[in-house]
Amino acid sequence: xxxxxxxxxxxxxxxxxxxxxxxxxxxxxxxxxxxxxxxxxxxxxxxxxxxxxxxxxxxxxxxxxxxxxxxxxxxxxxxxxxxxxxxxxxxxxxxxxxxxxxxxxxxxxxxxxxxxxxxxxxxxxxxxxxxxxxxxxxxxxxxxxxxxxxxxxxxxxxxxxxxxxxxxxxxxxxxxxxxxxxxxxxxxxxxxxxxxxxxxxxxxxxxxxxxxxxxxxxxxxxxxxxxxxxxxxxxxxxxxxxxxxxxxxxxxxxxxxxxxxxxxxxxxxxxxxxxxxxxxxxxxxxxxxxxxxxxxxxxxxxxxxxxxxxxxxxxxxxxxxxxxxxxxxxxxxxxxxxxxxxxxxxxxxxxxxxxxxxxxxxxxxxxxxxxxxxxxxxxxxxxxxxxxxxxxxxxxxxxxxxxxxxxxxxxxxxxxxxxxxxxxxxxxxxxxxxxxxxxxxxxxxxxxxxxxxxxxxxxxxxxxxx
Amino acid sequence: xxxxxxxxxxxxxxxxxxxxxxxxxxxxxxxxxxxxxxxxxxxxxxxxxxxxxxxxxxxxxxxxxxxxxxxxxxxxxxxxxxxxxxxxxxxxxxxxxxxxxxxxxxxxxxxxxxxxxxxxxxxxxxxxxxxxxxxxxxxxxxxxxxxxxxxxxxxxxxxxxxxxxxxxxxxxxxxxxxxxxxxxxxxxxxxxxxxxxxxxxxxxxxxxxxxxxxxxxxxxxxxxxxxxxxxxxxxxxxxxxxxxxxxxxxxxxxxxxxxxxxxxxxxxxxxxx
Numbered sequence: 205x206x207x208x209x210x211x212x213x214x215x216x217x218x219x220x221x222x223x224x225x226x227x228x229x230x231x232x233x234x235x236x237x238x239x240x241x242x243x244x245x246x247x248x249x250x251x252x253x254x255x256x257x258x259x260x261x262x263x264x265x266x267x268x269x270x271x272x273x274x275x276x277x278x279x280x281x282x283x284x285x286x287x288x289x290x291x292x293x294x295x296x297x298x299x300x301x302x303x304x305x306x307x308x309x310x311x312x313x314x315x316x317x318x319x320x321x322x323x324x325x326x327x328x329x330x331x332x333x334x335x336x337x338x339x340x341x342x343x344x345x346x347x348x349x350x351x352x353x354x355x356x357x358x359x360x361x362x363x364x365x366x367x368x369x370x371x372x373x374x375x376x377x378x379x380x381x382x383x384x385x386x387x388x389x390x391x392x393x394x395x396x397x398x399x400x401x402x403x404x405x406x407x408x409x410x411x412x413x414x415x416x417x418x419x420x421x422x423x424x425x426x427x428x429x430x431x432x433x434x435x436x437x438x439x440x441x442x443x444x445x446x447x448x449x450x451x452x453x454x455x456x457x458x459x460x461x462x463x464x465x466x467x468x469x470x471x472x473x474x475x476x477x478x479x480x481x482x483x484x485x486x487x488x489x490x491x492x493x494x495x496x497x498x499x500x501x502x503x504x505x506x507x508x509x510x511x512x513x514x515x516x517x518x519x520x521x522x523x524x525x526x527x528x529x530x531x532x533x534x535x536x537x538x539x540x541x542x543x544x545x546x547x548x549x550x551x552x553x554x555x556x557x558x559x560x561x562x563x564x565x566x567x568x569x570x571x572x573x574x575x576x577x578x579x580x581x582x583x584x585x586x587x588x589x590x591x592x593x594x595x596x597x598x599x600x601x602x603x604x605x606x607x608x609x610x611x612x613x614x615x616x617x618x619x620x621x622x623x624x625x626x627x628x629x630x631x632x633x634x635x636x637x638x639x640x641x642x643x644x645x646x647x648x649x650x651x652x653x654x655x656x657x658x659x660x661x662x663x664x665x666x667x668x669x670x
Numbered sequence: 671x672x673x674x675x676x677x678x679x680x681x682x683x684x685x686x687x688x689x690x691x692x693x694x695x696x697x698x699x700x701x702x703x704x705x706x707x708x709x710x711x712x713x714x715x716x717x718x719x720x721x722x723x724x725x726x727x728x729x730x731x732x733x734x735x736x737x738x739x740x741x742x743x744x745x746x747x748x749x750x751x752x753x754x755x756x757x758x759x760x761x762x763x764x765x766x767x768x769x770x771x772x773x774x775x776x777x778x779x780x781x782x783x784x785x786x787x788x789x790x791x792x793x794x795x796x797x798x799x800x801x802x803x804x805x806x807x808x809x810x811x812x813x814x815x816x817x818x819x820x821x822x823x824x825x826x827x828x829x830x831x832x833x834x835x836x837x838x839x840x841x842x843x844x845x846x847x848x849x850x851x852x853x854x855x856x857x858x859x860x861x862x863x864x865x866x867x868x869x870x871x872x873x874x875x876x877x878x879x880x881x882x883x884x885x886x887x888x889x890x891x892x893x894x895x896x897x898x899x900x901x902x903x904x905x906x907x908x909x910x911x912x913x914x915x916x917x918x919x920x921x922x923x924x925x926x927x928x929x930x931x932x933x934x935x936x937x938x939x940x941x942x943x
Contacts, residue, residue, distance in 0.1 A: 384843070384844040477910065479846070
């Protein structure tokens, strides 16, 4: 029975935020759903990837159409509504396209911010969840390893993930273009809101000499300071803090500038004119624009930071073709490895067949030999069979199932030796082995894995269901 | 040995041009191949240049500083060595283009006009003179390097100040690194120039009474004081950034003026060089 690999889901590309929010799975719900899928045994293997930008169900089953209906029904049961029903907000890919999609996701090609690396960790988490929920088996083991490898290659061999693409990380990278090492610098964050928090977290990673948090509500400053390991101050202390700070990031709602040019001028005098960097992330502006005219002072606004973000995004987009090439390479490698595994059962079946003939014939004629010679006869016949099978076995292992010729050769081997067992699918029709497209046969894959001694799902039954 | 010397004399400008080209490609295109071959190219070129100068020294029995063209080849090597040191120290390839182009120009001029004879004024055979000239070459090279890094600092400073995030922003090392490179090179220059002045004074006092009135001597003293003042203000008054860089550039303009003056306009016993 042939099986199929399937992904059903929605992402930031197809669905509005409201739908994505409704479809999002928390860790507990995710685990429950995976266990449910595992119990109901409609799908051989299941993985759910749920992030703020996507929710996707990956499954390996013996019947793709049935699996698709089942996944949608399961969502309806878990979420109380058919959120993943057919329509413009959802998508479903089969077989080879599913593998390609997962690899593209892992490589950051399908992310809202192209090349972001966080998704790779989220894919790993989803896989661990599936393992924990008992819904991941040998096929997903192999598939996820291949997808994660593709993602890692994309990040190490290209610039798909290079450069800062958020305002706060761009502030850090810009600051590091002025000060190579921030470990000896003091950073003042004005504002403990969302931007202030992100900026504080980003700068904390650089381990500055001091992280000073100033906020109108001191309690919030104290909470953020405790979170990032800094010191808390009130907003009125900012002018005095300027003397201590080498970097100032301001993100508060204010009608008047929090940082005035004369305060900076005074601070510079006390600092012997040492360089200062200001990042104004507030609207309206928090820092007097006149500050930028002072010597050894650099002022950046949201506008200038946007330029950096845009440039980095453009650079990442230029890397997309290279990453797509890596994905195609890894896709091909993945299917080659699956095909290679599928030759193993043929070899095993051939050997079993010869061994059973040998055993039968030996048994039939063994009584003609003296008891003392019977062991020698056993050894002799085994040796003859091994020698006869050595060349065919070697040749079968060399068969390249990626080519049509290879598939035909394997079919010929089966025909010549009369093997039409269930352990091996017909190469030409098996979606997993077909070079022309599609992917999986749950039975075949699991049998091949078991035959090759790969650790994985030992729980497949005859229908390929768990 | 003559044939090897002649071969190296021809090869070195080519090698420097190729090295500078590799660093140029790396700067503008960040080509992975250029990044991989840049340092091996530079190390190979420097190695052959050291061999070339060693052969000259052995063959002509004097350190290669007796003529302007010998000085040029020594300067070319000094710049390349200083850059190699900076590259190893800062792990940044991106400033190679700006220095190695000088090595290429100096070596090309030297190779084109250098005389392959052992002619050497007897007056210049003193070991004290050798130290004097060698430290002068190293000192002026260090000041030139300081000026180049100072200019790069100003370029990046301007782009950072005006929020222009182009090639200069993307390729050059951070601003404080450029400032530090400029400062360290200036400190090296001050040390070498102090040795130059000291040895020169001792050597000249035996041959040129009243040497301290020599315009070149006076100008060199002024240059040394300007650089000392800049370094002093950095460490004493905490001057950083543009102010120290401008002082370094002012010092380098004085050096150029001093060299031109001593050679073309003012009577000086330094005329033999």
